[in-house]
Structures are given as structure tokens and as C-alpha cells.
Amino acid sequence: MKIPFGKPIIEKEELDAVTKVLQGPILVHGPIAEEFESSFAAFTQAPYAVSVASCTAGMHLVYFALGLGPGDEVIVPAQTHIATAHAVELAGAKAVFVDAELSTGNIDLDLIEAAISPQTKAIAVVHYLGVPVDMVGVNQIAKSRGLFVLEDCALAPGTLLDGVHAGLHGDVGVFSFYPVKHLTTAEGGMVITKHADLAKKIRHLRAFGVDRNHSERKVPGMYDASALGFNYRMSEIHAAIGVEQMRKLPGFLERRRSNFERLSVELSDLGSCRVLPQPNEGRFRSSCYCLGLLLDEAVSARRSEVMEALTGLGVGTSIYYPQPVPRMSFYKNKYGYNPSNYQNAAIISDRIVALPVGPHLKEQDMFFISQQLKKVWKELNV
Numbered sequence: 001m002k003i004p005f006g007k008p009i010i011e012k013e014e015l016d017a018v019t020k021v022l023q024g025p026i027l028v029h030g031p032i033a034e035e036f037e038s039s040f041a042a043f044t045q046a047p048y049a050v051s052v053a054s055c056t057a058g059m060h061l062v063y064f065a066l067g068l069g070p071g072d073e074v075i076v077p078a079q080t081h082i083a084t085a086h087a088v089e090l091a092g093a094k095a096v097f098v099d100a101e102l103s104t105g106n107i108d109l110d111l112i113e114a115a116i117s118p119q120t121k122a123i124a125v126v127h128y129l130g131v132p133v134d135m136v137g138v139n140q141i142a143k144s145r146g147l148f149v150l151e152d153c154a155l156a157p158g159t160l161l162d163g164v165h166a167g168l169h170g171d172v173g174v175f176s177f178y179p180v181k182h183l184t185t186a187e188g189g190m191v192i193t194k195h196a197d198l199a200k201k202i203r204h205l206r207a208f209g210v211d212r213n214h215s216e217r218k219v220p221g222m223y224d225a226s227a228l229g230f231n232y233r234m235s236e237i238h239a240a241i242g243v244e245q246m247r248k249l250p251g252f253l254e255r256r257r258s259n260f261e262r263l264s265v266e267l268s269d270l271g272s273c274r275v276l277p278q279p280n281e282g283r284f285r286s287s288c289y290c291l292g293l294l295l296d297e298a299v300s301a302r303r304s305e306v307m308e309a310l311t312g313l314g315v316g317t318s319i320y321y322p323q324p325v326p327r328m329s330f331y332k333n334k335y336g337y338n339p340s341n342y343q344n345a346a347i348i349s350d351r352i353v354a355l356p357v358g359p360h361l362k363e364q365d366m367f368f369i370s371q372q373l374k375k376v377w378k379e380l381n382v
């Protein structure tokens with residue numbers, strides 16, 4: 001593939017850092033995970049950052065730490081990764097889905113109130129493709145109902161609203177460092193929060209709920225478990241990659257933004273589709289995860305043909321996200337599926353083609369992508 005959709009940038013710095021950890025005495029519970037947490041906290045300006053095994057693990061930990069369980073409900077966007085909902089269900093609570101707004105793909109704030117019940121304990125939002133959700137509006141709803149707010153920031157490193165980083169508007173933000181994300185640790189995640197007590201609890205519960213970590217043990221191997229907890233820690237090996245990626249993150253973000261801008265301009269005269277806008281000035285600043293090309297209804301049935309043709313021409317694509325989550329079998333079988341409730345999420349899932357703008361690509365790659373798209377449009381008579 002000439003232009004893969006995503007490609008982690010792992011260079012000598014990451015390789016050296018990993019080798020150094022592997023040659024040293026500490027593979028888990030060490031100073032590198034702490035260093036990664038500090039640099040992520042400095043970048044986002046978060047008072048607290050706690051590294052975890054993945055974004056899914058981080059979100060599960062948050063709901064577990066809140067004590068959510070059977071009988072509790074969490075508002076979840078219908079247009080997101082399955083993990084946003086699974087984290088709720090793993091805690092034993094119920095995901096109550098809310099449709100997206102068609103203009104951004106973010107949760108439709110006007111529909112949240114109607115989905116809230118006496119059982120609702122929290123609202124989860126996702127910054128779809130890195131475009132900030134209007135957190136001022138979300139917080140207004142949450143505050144008036146006494147609800148906790150979780151921001152799924154898997155696509156949101158670098159996302160800003162009113163100059164404040166995503167994840168710090170609500171009560172907690174959870175990031176993913178899966179390989180095709182803005183930065184990677186292979187697998188990994190980070191929880192950021194302004195609440196000291198929540199950060200402390202998450203640290204405790206990510207490591208079995210034991211009462212002392214290795215460095216605090218006077219007698220080696222001796223500890224007590226004061227709570228039920230998980231093994232959701234990040235290893236020193238993963239964190240070592242993260243520390244190096246953090247040094248490169250500003251450059252990665254700049255490239256994503258300029259690639260996105262360039263490709264948007266190049267595609268502005270392409271018919272039968274529209275580019276989902278990603279604001280980059282003023283109050284809302286997107287992290288520009290990818291470029292979402294929304295096909296018009298008339299050509300939406302030909303999406304697979306379009307994607308296959310692009311693959312044949314060396315341009316990798318993807319779909320974000322393949323189905324509204326409530327239409328996924330697990331949720332459909334559990335709760336039933338009423339298509340009229342999730343019309344916009346379905347339009348996005350069924351018509352989007354995600355195009356690459358990652359930092360593995362340069363300006364000339366954006367020209368190449370747009371040329372190939374125009375070729376495909378012609379060949380398929382779109």
C-alpha cells in the first residue's frame with residue numbers, strides 16, 4: 001500500500017528506549033510509566049494523569065471506581081467505537097444510546113435530556129474524529145442533573161475547546177494509544193482528571209486494589225488488598241514508547257492538521273459527497289484524526305466499490321465507525337434496535353469513507369489521494 005490509512009511512526013528513539021528498559025531491572029511498576037504520565041499531564045495541562053493498559057480499561061476503571069453496577073444507566077453516543085459502550089456494560093450498568101448530529105458526528109445535545117432517567121448516573125461523550133463536543137452544553141445538562149461526565153478522548157490528543165484540552169471539561173478524559181492513533185504505545189491508555197480523589201482511586205484499582213506498590217513494601221512481597229481491582233497497568237516497555245512519542249506529538253499534530261486542510265481544499269470540488277468539517281480556529285480545534293468523506297445517498301450503496309478501487313490505486317481507507325453501536329449484534333440482541341432513533345449515526349456509519357491524513361504522510365500524498373479519488377469518481381461514474 002503506497003498510502004496506508006495509519007502507520008505508527010516508530011523510530012530509533014523508541015527502539016532505543018524499549019531496549020534500555022528490557023536491559024534494565026524494572027519492566028513494570030517503574031519510573032518510565034511515571035515519566036510518561038508527567039509528560040502527558042504537562043501536554044494536556046491535566047492536574048492528574050494515570051497510565052492504563054488501554055482506553056477501554058481506563059473507561060472500565062472509571063465506572064468501576066464510581067461504583068456503577070446493575071440498575072445504573074450511562075448516556076452513550078450511538079456513533080462511536082464499541083468500547084465506549086462496552087466499558088459501561090462491563091461495569092454492569094446499561095448503555096443508553098443517543099443519536100449523533102449529522103454535521104459533526106458528535107452526540108446530539110438536544111437529544112440527551114430525553115434519554116436521561118432516574119437511573120442515569122453519567123454522560124459519556126466522544127470527540128468524533130477529534131472534533132470537540134460542545135462540553136459547555138454537556139456540562140450544563142450534567143450539572144443540572146448531578147451527573148458525572150466522561151470524555152472518551154481516544155481520538156482527541158490535541159483537541160481543544162476554549163483553549164482547554166479535551167478530557168478536562170468533564171470529570172474525566174480517557175485516551176487510547178492504539179497503533180493508528182495520534183501517538184502510540186502499541187496498546188495503552190491514559191486517564192486524566194482534575195479530581196485528586198478519583199485519580200488516587202484509579203491508581204489503586206488499576207493494580208489489584210492492593211494497599212502498597214513495590215517501592216512502598218518494607219517486606220518484599222508483603223501487601224494487603226483493600227479493594228477489588230484489576231491488572232490494568234501500563235508496562236515500562238509500553239511507557240518507554242510513549243515517552244518518546246510525546247516528544248514528537250506536537251509535530252505529529254501539526255502534520256495531521258495541515259494534511260487535513262490540504263486534502264479538504266483538494267476535495268472541495270468533488271461531487272456526490274461532502275467533507276465533514278473539522279474546525280481549527282476559534283473556540284473549537286480538532287485533532288484531525290482523519291478526513292471523513294460522507295457520500296451522498298445516491299452513491300452510498302457503492303461505498304465498497306469506491307473503497308476497493310482506492311485500495312487498488314494504493315490509497316488505504318477505513319470506516320469510523322462501522323455501525324451505530326446499538327445496531328451491533330450484542331446491543332441489538334440485548335436491547336432491540338429502533339432504526340428511527342439513530343438515523344444520523346446510521347447515515348454516518350453507512351456512508352462515510354475515512355481518508356488518511358496521519359503524520360506518516362506529506363503534502364504531496366494529499367495531492368495523490370485526491371487525484372486517485374477523482375480517478376475513481378470518473379471510472380465508477382459517481
Ligand SMILES: Cc1ncc(COP(=O)(O)O)c(C=O)c1O
Pocket residue numbers: 054055056057080081083084126152154155175176177178188189
Ligand atoms: C472512540 C474510541 N474509544 C475507545 C477506543 C478503544 O481504545 P483501546 O483500543 O485503547 O481500548 C477506540 C479505539 O479505536 C475509539 O476509537
